[in-house]
Amino acid sequence: MLQSIITGSGSYLPNKIVPNSSFEQITFFDENREPLVKSTSEIIQKFADITEITERRYIEDDSVMNSDLAAEAGKLAIENAGIDKEELDYIIVAHNFGNIDSDERQVRITPSISALTKQKLGIKNTQCKPYDMVFGCPGWNEGVILADQFIKAGIAKKILVIGSETLSRSVDPFDRNCMIFSDGAAGVVLEGREKSDEPIGILNHYTRSDNGEEVFYLTTDKSLNPEYVGSKANIRMRGRKIYEYALKYVPQAIKKVIDDAGYTITDINKVLLHQANAKMDHAMLQRLFRLYGLPISSIPEGIAPMTIQKFGNSSVATIPTMYDMMAKGNFLNQTFKSKDLVIFASVGAGMNINAILYRMP
Structure with missing residues (x-):
């Protein structure tokens, strides 16, 4: 294979x-x-x-x-x-x-x-x-x-x-x-x-889709301003619901993709999270470490790079943008090393969550 x-x-x-x-x-x-x-x-x-x-x-x-x-x-x-x-x-x-x-x-x-x-x-x-x-x-x-x-x-x-x-x-x-x-x-x-003796590339992945009431957490709707004559299909979010959903299920998804591959959180070198809200990303990372029984103080500095401060949330482009910048040395103090174990994890409209475990060549 x-x-x-x-x-x-x-x-x-x-x-x-x-x-x-x-x-x-x-x-x-x-x-x-x-x-x-x-x-x-x-x-x-x-x-x-x-x-x-x-x-x-x-x-x-x-x-x-x-x-x-x-x-x-x-x-x-x-x-x-x-x-x-x-x-x-x-x-x-x-x-x-x-x-x-x-x-x-x-x-x-x-x-x-x-x-x-x-x-x-x-x-x-x-x-x-x-x-x-x-x-x-x-x-x-x-x-x-x-x-x-x-x-x-x-x-x-x-x-x-x-x-x-x-x-x-x-x-x-x-x-x-x-x-x-x-x-x-x-x-x-x-x-x-x-396949090499030591597997590299995509080692494991996991996807979860909750399409009950969660499907309406992020939709489109007319403007909040009754006088606005622009688009009638604007992004509309139920921010609190999305935050609670992400905090509950994203750490679980990441843990599953790590555990099922036979690793633990301390084996992971980088966690590339979807950049939607810095507070939410910090909270998800902390929750992930707590799922492993580890204190927040044990989170390695720089394990979860962030671009949101300067680039905002570009949706589907956020994780590959981070990857490209790190792979080419264009991210301050952030890069990959050979054999690094990297997580790509995201959450969004649907609601959908996925996580990928990747080993750098």
Whole structure:
């Protein structure tokens, strides 16, 4: 059986930096569609205290679409892997909203993002299948899991997996939660290699989907501002519910993927968590260590890198962006070493949770 190895990565971050101060002139509304009583300055400060976000990246050119970001990240990953793009068996692109135009903010998912990405990459191979993964924020992880299954089943040998999103075009500008989201894209090339004496690459994975009442924790809805004439399908979150769900089940998922592979938390070198809310990520990591009977003080410094402070939440792009930066030495004081055991874990709309255990070559 083959093992799935990441042989190349690439990421694209828009150049437009949007600091928290950019929201100072906005009047935020509550769930009853009434203006919030607190001043915008107070709201922004509380937001920063909880999420630790101070700025985020937005796509800077109105003519650029989500598929353009995906293609750029894919191109960089292919170049980094040193492969012929025509050798790809699949292109899996994770996203949530497809292409969204900057004027009407209309969601467009036909043609599919993966097909457009293949076209923009100039791939002529008709046996290279484009595949969209719509799975909430864990979409890139799930794309990697699917690619691993294809490779180990002998269906494919080389697969490009991308996470790409332009969330700045899918938020309600009058909802304070709009400050969480950002734009970006990143991806990896996964290749099948013969198993070595010491397994490397993807060692284990686990996915959990709760689709009862949880399915409504993160949806889309009209603006909180009755006068807003923009998009009628804006991101809407039940923040407290998501926080409680993530804190309860994400640590369990990570523990399961570690335990089932025959390891323990002290064997893990890095935990790459989806970057949605710094407070939530800190709490999930602490809960994970407590599940192993270990005190918070035992958490190694730097085990869980964070990009949210400067990049915000780019959904499916957050984990592959971190991976790419660390793999290329572009992350301050954060890198990978050979044989490192790394966790990729995410939670998002659905509600879906997944975790991957990966050993660096």
